[in-house]
Amino acid sequence: MRNVGVREISRRTGFSPATVSNALNNKRGVNKDTAETIRRMAKELGYERSEHLDxxxxxxxxxxxxxxxxxxxxxxxxxxxxxxxxxxxxxxxxxxxxxxxxxxxxxxxxxxxxxxxxxxxxxxxxxxxxxxxxxxxxxxxxxxxxxxxxxxxxxxxxxQNENSAFRAVTYLAEHGHRQIGYIAGDYRIKNFPLRERGYRRAMREAGLTIDSKWRVVVGTTVNTSYDAMKEWLSANPPLPTAFFVENDIMALGCMRAMTEQGIRIPEDVSVVGFDDLPYASVCNPPLTTARIPxxxxxxxxxxxxxxxxxxxxxxxxxxxxxxxxxxxxxxxxxxx
Structure with a gap:
């Protein structure tokens, strides 16, 4: 059997690769005569869908x-x-x-x-x-x-981004934390808004106030999160009793900045991350977090x-x- 692909059929028939693909897969939107022409050429060239992977x-x-x-x-x-x-x-x-x-x-x-x-x-x-x-x-x-x-x-x-964040923040609330801040990445991948939604839902269900002054936006690398947290702390803001952080990398950078400013973790502020990356168990202090499988x-x-x-x-x-x-x-x- 010849190794014939969509591009070769496209070249022979003059139809676009997308049209060829749709016709071979019986997708809607392809003219009947066009589809017949494509299938006839595919048959002549010996094209067959593979039934196994290499x-x-x-x-x-x-x-x-x-x-x-x-x-x-x-x-x-x-x-x-x-x-x-x-x-x-x-x-x-x-x-x-x-x-x-x-x-x-x-x-x-x-x-x-x-x-x-x-x-x-x-x-x-x-x-x-x-x-x-x-x-x-x-x-x-x-x-x-x-x-x-x-x-x-x-x-x-x-x-399960939202439910995992909900559980982490609920854990903080159940252990006495009433002022829980949120550390967000400045680059918003699709996971992060769901984690923030879980945070907000947990705060509402625990009857806690979400205070915008404790939503801190930082970079998503260790160094950029460190720099942003260091700058935020330079204004000597009041601290919540705990922060939920969108991932462990940001948590590490922020914890480093806090420690350098004399803020003790967890005595002055508690921190919970997300991911359970390898260093989470060996950083100082070891990080409470949500482990992704x-x-x-x-x-x-x-x-x-x-x-x-x-x-x-x-x-x-x-x-x-x-x-x-x-x-x-x-x-x-x-x-x-």
């Missing part, structure tokens, strides 16, 4: 690097992907798509999503809604990890790819994984 492709979609470059979340996802791929006797390959270069990203995304020999695990951490358009109507099986589209339907594996996310995503091959269906699922709340020494228990 490899799993892990695609890191990078927009700014402000979240991914210092994070250790995605190596855990990769480990999970590789573990299941090895069990299936499949190789794992890696591709980075720089979303800031739209033209190059669009070309890369099309080639990857129309390569029927690969199954795609797409890391969506830094992806915004407009970026998912590049991956619409994939011909290869595709699962998004740590991301989702509100307008397009993709199989996705994500974290990143390896399991990679494993589940790879199994979902195989499901798309074995049992194709005309709908997609979004799988929400819960977090594990990890209590360490960065929280002081106050009297209720």
């Amino acid at each position: 490899h799993i492709r892990f695609v890191l979609a990078r927009k700014t690097g402000k979240i991914l470059d210092e994070g250790t979340f995605h190596p855990g996802v990769i480990e999970g992907v590789e573990r299941v791929a090895a069990q299936l006797k499949l190789q794992t390959t890696f591709t980075t798509i720089e979303l800031s270069n739209r033209e190059a990203a669009a070309k890369q995304a099309f080639e990857i999503t129309h390569d029927m020999s690969n199954g795609i695990v797409l890391l969506g951490t830094e992806m915004a809604e407009e970026d998912y358009v590049l991956f619409r109507d994939p011909q290869a099986p595709l699962v998004v990890v740590d991301g989702w589209s509100d307008r397009l339907f993709f199989e996705s594996v994500v974290t 990143n390896r399991e996310m990679g494993e589940i995503a790879t199994h979902r790819l195989m499901d798309q091959i074995r049992e194709p269906r005309d709908y997609t699922c979004v799988t929400h994984l819960s977090t594990t709340f990890v209590e360490r020494q960065s929280v002081k228990f106050l009297q209720s």
Whole structure:
């Protein structure tokens, strides 16, 4: 059988690759005569949809690097992907798509999503809604990890962001904290507004006041979060008894700035993070946080790819994984 792809059929028929893809997959919107012409050419060229994968492709979609470059979340996802791929006797390959270069990203995304020999695990951490358009109507099986589209339907594996933040802030309230601030990243990935929504819901249900003076916006790297917190503290503001921080990287930078200013953690202010990155257990003090099951996310995503091959269906699922709340020494228990 010849290795014929969508681009070759497009070249032979004169129709766009998108039209060819839609016709071969019986999508609506393709003229009947056009679809018949495309299918006839595909048959003449020996085109057949692959019923097995040669490899799993892990695609890191990078927009700014402000979240991914210092994070250790995605190596855990990769480990999970590789573990299941090895069990299936499949190789794992890696591709980075720089979303800031739209033209190059669009070309890369099309080639990857129309390569029927690969199954795609797409890391969506830094992806915004407009970026998912590049991956619409994939011909290869595709699962998004740590991301989702509100307008397009993709199989996705994500974290329960809102409920996890709700539980973390409720934990603070149950241990006597009444003044709980929020440390937000200045680069707003899709996870962060959900975590803030969980914070706000927990505050409301605990009957606590959300004070805007304790919403501190910082950078999303260790150094930029440190710099922003140091600047905020320079005005000698009143402190809440606790902060919930959108992720552990920001928590580390902020804790460093607080410590340098003589603020004791947790005696003067408690801190709760999100992610449970490796350093969270060894920083000073060890950080109370919500652990994301990143390896399991990679494993589940790879199994979902195989499901798309074995049992194709005309709908997609979004799988929400819960977090594990990890209590360490960065929280002081106050009297209720």
